[in-house]
Amino acid sequence: MSTFAPQAGRPASRPSGGRQPTGRGRRSSPWSWRWGDRIVLVCAWTAGIGLCVIAAAIVLYMGYRGVQYLRPGLVFSRPNVSTNQAGSGGFLDPLIGTLLVTLIGIVLALPLALASAVWIAEYGRPSWLARVVESSIEIVAGTPDIVIALFGLSIFQLGVLAPLSFTSQGGGVYGRSFIAAGAMMSLLAVPPIFAASRDGLQAVPGHMREAAFALGKTRIATIRRVLLPAVRSNVATGVTLGVSRIIGSTAIVLLLLGGLRIETQGGLAGLNVLRGTGSALTSYIYENSPAGEGGAPQKAYAAAFLLLVFVLGLNLIVDRIGRAQASSMGVTVAGAGV
């Protein structure tokens, strides 16, 4: 109520005081406002437009560099360790590495996150245990990926888990492999998938459950046949967000994969790749930038452009799903905000 006192004396000095009160800010003239309010108005417009301009500048600049440097030869040739740039090849291996790590991460994260979301939303007893699960997922979401990477290194360097990762000739366990990196990446993907599915489940109207129970379905049958199909698009949104977190993570790849070419380990086809080391687009960009080993900014730009295109595509998918959801007349669930 502190604003009341100065307001009381204002009407005389305000020309628009006698007019009809207007509902929207745009229609009441800012010229009659106090200086402080006008400054806030300008700041708000500047901040909003400024952020859009920054985003546009990043995309346009990367697009320009991408068109300049990205060649099919780069995408489809394997990288080599070489002192001259002409011989160091492209980034086929990092590209495959990104896809592999994403695949492993999502395959591990999806059941975990979905089961937790279903349990929290549909059972959630005893409630203190549900609180524990929810806060642990919150903690995982707030943990920096560099810490998750170090945690992964400490797990996969255990002798017991040696078969899952790259080992040296002498038997030393590096704790580095696609399995290790993918498993830790799944921790990045769990929180978004969990949050999206839980919010979706909680937004399903209660009468849908009641109708299923009235037909004699058990709880779990209701979940499988009624609720999960209803929240399919929420889960898809969560998975997309998870994928975009995974493909953007650099620290985990640097610590847990840390190579360049895909090096296999062991004899079993398929498994030998998963046990071997490699790289992903993010670590390729890092290593080729002036901060890493090599000064090959052109290749870093080309790979970064490709990565940005992936991220843009994923954003578009999230947008599409959200829009389709909003327009469908069935179960509609509020999107994740901005």
Added chain:
Amino acid sequence: MLERLRRPWPDHRAERTLGAVSLSVGLLVVAMIVFVTIRAWPIFQHNGLSWLGGGGHLESQLAEMQATSVNPPPSAFHLLAWPLIYGTLLTTVIAVVLGLAIAVFSSIFIVELAPPRLRNVAIPVIRLLASVPSVIYGLIGILVLVPFVGNHLITAHEKASVQNVIELTGAGLGVTAVILTVMITPIMIALTCEALAAAPVSWREGAVALGLNPLRAVLAVTLKAIRPAIVAAAVLATARALGEAVMIQMVSGGRFFTPKPVDGVIFFFEPLRTLASSIVDFHEGIGAPALRSTLYAFALLLLFSAFALSVGGYLIKLPLRRYQTRG
């Protein structure tokens, strides 16, 4: 076996299975804390908590750690990490304060001021800003911003004035803080926008009816009502800023240096390191036990701060709860 799985599950078994799977997330968190603590233990054993202090020569300490092999002497564990903690705090505080102001202003812009067509463009564009990988921010920083700052903003006179202490290349506090702000602002905008949109319109209409102009009504009523959301946004953004490793490693200059505010403008050009960026920088040497323990100690510190942040945010929000509108 498959036949049994395909049959409808009894409810109680389904509940227990799902509950057990959910609990495994909790176990993972416990495992993370335990593993990181065990690996970090030697540092605490040799230094107590005094390694959080300053005054030592961190560069030579870490070099010594890297040089010692499998069985390091106790002296190799000596560590005084204050420059890194200072760097982390400095970048985080600057970015969060700047970002919070920008986030509140642009949320007001998006929810209250922007015409619908502009809003439909602004929301996905700002969301895009949040999902750009940090390595791309780092790449733009190191290849575009750092050379620009180094060549155009730092004068030759400024470079010469400190050339005996450090070399000013452009990589440093200023560029780091700016990019970090751009990275964390969208996270805050997402939360504040959601809360602004969820606040009851009638409150604001009441304020307008009492004679406030529409913008002042938002500032005085709605913004006050969404304070819990603003706190939550700041906490989330702080956690992200504390843990940012790769981008900072790329643009911060990578020197054990503490930027000093008394240096004037040069303060913003001085290089620094943070806890997270040092982990990235030194991860190649993780085979050396002393260095490994040090890096895990940094990670433990980050983990502990993330914990403290979420608990602190919860406690701050408690007295603000009575204003809370929804969600």
